[in-house]
Amino acid sequence: MPNTDSLPWLQRLPPALLALGAQIMALLAVATAAIVLRESAGLPLPAWIALAGLAAALVSRWLALPGWWQLINLTFVPLLWLTLQSAIDPVWFLAGFALLAVTSLGAIRGRVPLYLSSPRAATALAARLPKHAHLLDLGCGLGGPLARLSTLRPDARLDGVEAAPLNWLIARLRLSGRARIRLGNLWDTDLSGHDLVYAYLSPAAMPRLWQKASSEMRPGSQLISNTFAIPGVAPDEVVELNDLSHARLLIWRMR
Numbered sequence: 001m002p003n004t005d006s007l008p009w010l011q012r013l014p015p016a017l018l019a020l021g022a023q024i025m026a027l028l029a030v031a032t033a034a035i036v037l038r039e040s041a042g043l044p045l046p047a048w049i050a051l052a053g054l055a056a057a058l059v060s061r062w063l064a065l066p067g068w069w070q071l072i073n074l075t076f077v078p079l080l081w082l083t084l085q086s087a088i089d090p091v092w093f094l095a096g097f098a099l100l101a102v103t104s105l106g107a108i109r110g111r112v113p114l115y116l117s118s119p120r121a122a123t124a125l126a127a128r129l130p131k132h133a134h135l136l137d138l139g140c141g142l143g144g145p146l147a148r149l150s151t152l153r154p155d156a157r158l159d160g161v162e163a164a165p166l167n168w169l170i171a172r173l174r175l176s177g178r179a180r181i182r183l184g185n186l187w188d189t190d191l192s193g194h195d196l197v198y199a200y201l202s203p204a205a206m207p208r209l210w211q212k213a214s215s216e217m218r219p220g221s222q223l224i225s226n227t228f229a230i231p232g233v234a235p236d237e238v239v240e241l242n243d244l245s246h247a248r249l250l251i252w253r254m255r
């Protein structure tokens with residue numbers, strides 16, 4: 001099956017853009033077939049809708065998109081059609097979109113969505129933090145780990161940076177007086193002043209994070225990633241959290 005190995009420029013495009021391209025190609029193909037064959041094929045509208053979903057999934061597969069993108073494209077047009085049959089006020093869709101935009105700006109640009117560390121992650125971080133250390137949560141989300149750390153380790157200096165405005169606001173209000181929460185881009189944040197940098201990001205961010213940490217973090221400081229590994233760089237230690245998501249902390253001591 002052809003895939004993006006034979007078309008290297010495709011590999012450089014964000015998967016969301018490829019998925020959109022697959023959806024448009026499939027819709028155009030099925031709409032053209034529907035117009036040309038409408039009389040002879042004799043298919044009812046729901047069958048054309050199902051075909052559009054199937055075609056989008058096949059194009060996504062041809063583009064070597066991950067399985068969950070294929071599933072999204074398979075169901076997108078059929079679900080859209082079903083939704084249009086219902087009497088839901090469009091304002092709800094606008095509200096849903098606005099909520100996604102203010103909580104997931106990072107996911108759209110940097111492929112890092114919002115999901116939350118379990119309390120066990122913060123407990124394990126608290127146990128590793130040297131006395132009076134300075135910790136930074138890169139992409140601090142709603143501030144959960146920092147809130148727990150501020151209780152467990154009142155001696156520590158805690159910082160967070162967050163790009164999504166609503167997440168930042170929640171973290172900031174929640175941690176007022178306990179941690180410094182900055183609205184901004186983690187890639188513009190200097191890591192040199194921190195003893196421990198915590199990151200719960202996504203596989204897509206890890207190679208760039210390692211480059212940044214290697215060039216900015218001081219010898220002896222620790223980079224700790226929840227769940228996501230750095231390709232080709234073995235961690236110095238792994239701590240199983242035994243939480244519901246089977247998460248683990250991967251720890252690198254900077255040299």
Ligand SMILES: C[S@@+](CC[C@H](N)C(=O)[O-])C[C@H]1O[C@@H](n2cnc3c(N)ncnc32)[C@H](O)[C@@H]1O
Pocket residue numbers: 103104105106107110112113114115116117137138139140141142143144145161162163164167184185186187199200201
């Ligand atoms: C997986 S969540 C982790 C949240 C929190 N650290 C925790 O462990 O509960 C990742 C967070 O990083 C934020 N994020 C993504 N890209 C970012 C960027 N470039 N700069 C700052 N924050 C970013 C997302 O908005 C999201 O809130």
